[in-house]
Amino acid sequence: MVLSCEQVRRELSGYVDGLDGGLDAARRAALESHVAGCPRCAALLAGMRNVVQLARDERAFPLPAGFSERLRGRLAARIQPAPDKVQAISGPRAEPSRSGNPLVTSLVWATAAATLFAALSLVRAQYPGAWRPKSRHSQPAFRIPIAQVAIDPEGKLFHVPQCPYLTRKAQIVSCSSAVREGYTPCVRCEGGLLRRKPPEGQEEDSAKLPKGKLAQDRLEISALRRE
Amino acid sequence: MSDAVWDADGEKALIQRIRDGEPELFYELVRPHERSVYLAALAILRNESDAEEIAQEAVFKAFTHLDGFRAESRFGTWLIQITINEARMRRRKDHSDIMMPLETRPGPAGEETDYTPVDFADWREIPSETLERRELREALARALASLPDIYREVFILRDVRNLATAETSELLGISEGAVKTRLLRARLQMREALAPGLGGNWSSPAPFGKGKKPWS
Numbered sequence: 545m546v547l548s549c550e551q552v553r554r555e556l557s558g559y560v561d562g563l564d565g566g567l568d569a570a571r572r573a574a575l576e577s578h579v580a581g582c583p584r585c586a587a588l589l590a591g592m593r594n595v596v597q598l599a600r601d602e603r604a605f606p607l608p609a610g611f612s613e614r615l616r617g618r619l620a621a622r623i624q625p626a627p628d629k630v631q632a633i634s635g636p637r638a639e640p641s642r643s644g645n646p647l648v649t650s651l652v653w654a655t656a657a658a659t660l661f662a663a664l665s666l667v668r669a670q671y672p673g674a675w676r677p678k679s680r681h682s683q684p685a686f687r688i689p690i691a692q693v694a695i696d697p698e699g700k701l702f703h704v705p706q707c708p709y710l711t712r713k714a715q716i717v718s719c720s721s722a723v724r725e726g727y728t729p730c731v732r733c734e735g736g737l738l739r740r741k742p743p744e745g746q747e748e749d750s751a752k753l754p755k756g757k758l759a760q761d762r763l764e765i766s767a768l769r770r771e
Numbered sequence: 772m773s774d775a776v777w778d779a780d781g782e783k784a785l786i787q788r789i790r791d792g793e794p795e796l797f798y799e800l801v802r803p804h805e806r807s808v809y810l811a812a813l814a815i816l817r818n819e820s821d822a823e824e825i826a827q828e829a830v831f832k833a834f835t836h837l838d839g840f841r842a843e844s845r846f847g848t849w850l851i852q853i854t855i856n857e858a859r860m861r862r863r864k865d866h867s868d869i870m871m872p873l874e875t876r877p878g879p880a881g882e883e884t885d886y887t888p889v890d891f892a893d894w895r896e897i898p899s900e901t902l903e904r905r906e907l908r909e910a911l912a913r914a915l916a917s918l919p920d921i922y923r924e925v926f927i928l929r930d931v932r933n934l935a936t937a938e939t940s941e942l943l944g945i946s947e948g949a950v951k952t953r954l955l956r957a958r959l960q961m962r963e964a965l966a967p968g969l970g971g972n973w974s975s976p977a978p979f980g981k982g983k984k985p986w987s
Binding site for chain 2: 604605615
């Protein structure tokens, strides 16, 4: 069986899939002998194999940074525990007062309050409601451009994607989500997003920006922080 | 789904507990499928932030409709189907079908016409450590976004998620033959988008030298 380039190209995908590709042995052999003598089809085949190999690698198309945390946070915010669970958390009701012993009653209530407090602080720790920057030593961005930025998932700063100070594995996310996650601007590449200290006797740097734009950015940031 | 381990009994027990009043366990049920959900949304929507939003919507929808889930199917498959439906609804709403350039629309003969590669750049080897490079991942994301919708859907489900042809055809509601032809086209186009850059460029050092700042 002799195959033309066109026929080969139509079968390449099935050939790359191996035994699942649905090509019989004779066709596979014919394809192989064609590819051996045709550099163009050989290049297509090699490239297609690379594409498939890359695509299957989990690192090729990673989840956006912070995806799981955001999903979990949203779910927690939208799912209300069933009513009987709430009662279980806040402790036994009614029964203790029937015992008539004020000491027992107050003890039970104290326990209930402690349990509730513990439960709340646990929730608080898991889903921090209050926005806070990842690093105490850096300033938050004072405006948020509509742009993609690069973050190191283990780091604290966000960068212009080509920033040389971004040394480790980076993920590309939108600037607003980086800020929401608590990342702060890299001083070297995103310094423009930091409020600069005004020189003595001069007006603050930000005063030069159009008032409306700045006010809007501030609103955006405070909205993000509340989220 | 083709996940290596599927703990059917564990899944069933977990669903039962959620229905019996422990809704906070729902995330545990979803967690193994997070990536699949995101990728299914990305398959339809192309844009990463839209995909994330729809993935969240789909998960929440699955939660509110958990009573409608039948135990004979897998939770993962059901969740992916919800995601694909949600994403398609969003795509329809955004009219992105209309925005698609004419030549990429599947015409009547669109799937059968022969594809003629315009570039034969040789791309023999791709060491897997190049995946650590940001440029390669960015190039992959760009190449993926450049695929027409019908090819991207098939490519993500078949090659990225590694689903079988039959499962892909069922999820997308197209024939197995269509899955195969679209996959061939998608792979060839991905190769074409990536091969020229991969003829050595990816192994080159950082794109800017000392003293040259990318932001200036």
